[in-house]
Amino acid sequence: MDRLDLLPIGEVARRSGVSVPTVRFYEERGLITSVRTTGNQRRFERHVLRRIAVVRAGQRFGMGLAEIGEALATLPADHPPxxxxxxxxxxxxxxxxxxxxxxxxxxxxxxxxxxxxxxxxxxxxxxxxxxxELAAEGPGPRxxxxxxxxx
Amino acid sequence: MDRLDLLPIGEVARRSGVSVPTVRFYEERGLITSVRTTGNQRRFERHVLRRIAVVRAGQRFGMGLAEIGEALATLPADHPPxxxxxxxxxxxxxxxxxxxxxxxxxxxxxxxxxxxxxxxxxxxxxxxxxxxELAAEGPGPRxxxxxxxxx
DNA sequence: CTCATACCTCAAGTTCGCTTGAGGTCAAGC
DNA sequence: GCTTGACCTCAAGCGAACTTGAGGTATGAG
Known part of the structure; x- marks a missing residue:
């Protein structure tokens, strides 16, 4: 099953410019998805690079990951948009x-x-x-x- | 010693629109200063309201408290600017x-x-x-x- | 077969800008 | 004198967006 055109996490990190733990973190948050090899390693489709690019762009606009996630949810997750x-x-x-x-x-x-x-x-x-409308946003950073x- | 034209913390909070703990927090960070009454309560000069206004404005510009503090440091701390x-x-x-x-x-x-x-x-x-210039900023929020x- | 990487999971730490809580004092009205 | 509310300190917690570390598995080259 282990397709050759799928990227291991290190490649994704290198190409997208974020760290390996960050890639895992984004997956955990549902911003990107992966499949697993028989040996339980992540393999990513190429278009997750685009998704990560969108995440970084969104962050530059001052968006939180949740908000970015909503936007990404409007894109197809399975095939390249x-x-x-x-x-x-x-x-x-x-x-x-x-x-x-x-x-x-x-x-x-x-x-x-x-x-x-x-x-x-x-x-x-x-x-x-x-x-x-002051405060009334709960704890956490502003x-x-x-x-x-x-x- | 307890002058009448000095504001207790609750007044400062009410007038500036931030919470009482936040006022203490700002003092702890050196953004504002206070004197104490004989009974160890904080009393603030009126112009701390201006300083707090500056802090809130700076935050809207995306500045951190440290950066705002530097700007405030260029203002006189003892007398109204x-x-x-x-x-x-x-x-x-x-x-x-x-x-x-x-x-x-x-x-x-x-x-x-x-x-x-x-x-x-x-x-x-x-x-x-x-x-x-990616990552390379250490931990903490972006x-x-x-x-x-x-x- | 061995070794070096690259990968895995899970837990805990970091910074920021606060909030929340526990437990106690102070000031003013009745 | 008593109660009420505003104040005090100190400690811990929270959410965001990650990083760091411990301890273990996979994969590929030699």
Missing amino acids: TKRDWVRMSSRWHALLTARIEAMERVRDGLSSCIGCGCLSLRSCPVYNHDD RWPPAARDA | TKRDWVRMSSRWHALLTARIEAMERVRDGLSSCIGCGCLSLRSCPVYNHDD RWPPAARDA
Whole structure:
């Protein structure tokens, strides 16, 4: 059964630029899948490289693995995705990214105007008071952005 | 000694919108300071509210507390900062934010062109391969952005 | 057959930015 | 004097995204 065109984990790691434990970790999180050899070793299809590339790209957009996983779930897991699959997924990401960029721009410009007026301590300040639903997110680190609520 | 114009921790928390433990935590990290009453309770000067506002703003820019702390260190800790102090600090942040926004735009636009060519798995892909210094950051969570290395 | 890698699993550690809890003090009103 | 609520300290926990380590198996070259 051990097909030759399947990649062992070290190859996947090398080619995708992540570490071997990270590849296992991504599999554990369901972001990628593998089959096993008769000797219980993982073998990956080539298109997991694309999936890992998507994961890394998503992380650069400030997404968590869970969120990325949802996006990946819209792609076929068994066969390599078609161009249509990519276009669909990535256009959503494009919109999302644009929204986040705009949010950052608002904060940045708020910063300037705020400095102009010297109001940083006031409740009406756009920097101080940009989104006022405080805390209420439970423990764990605060990520940027807290959520994609704006736009 | 217990001055009246100093704020107890609960007031600081309420007015700044963070929790009481968080205020203590920020003090522990040196982001803010306090004096103690005869009964060992914290009392804060009013301008810590501004400092906390700066912390929250910085977090929205994707900065870590350490980085924010460095910025705050350029402000006077003892007396309320002057407008000049703010301008100096915030103009640096403005530049930094602009750089990050531009980086995100590059990634976003790379995403589009990438989809156009269907190359997401290739090493030459601008999304896949945007900054290639991989891993090598030790344990802990990956932050966004990994660093402000670009621009 | 032996040896060096590359792989396996499972458990525990790391950083960040907090929260939660236990157990105790302080301040003010009744 | 008593109770209530805000405060104190210290310790431990959490979620994210991994890394590191211990101890063992597979696979392929010599």
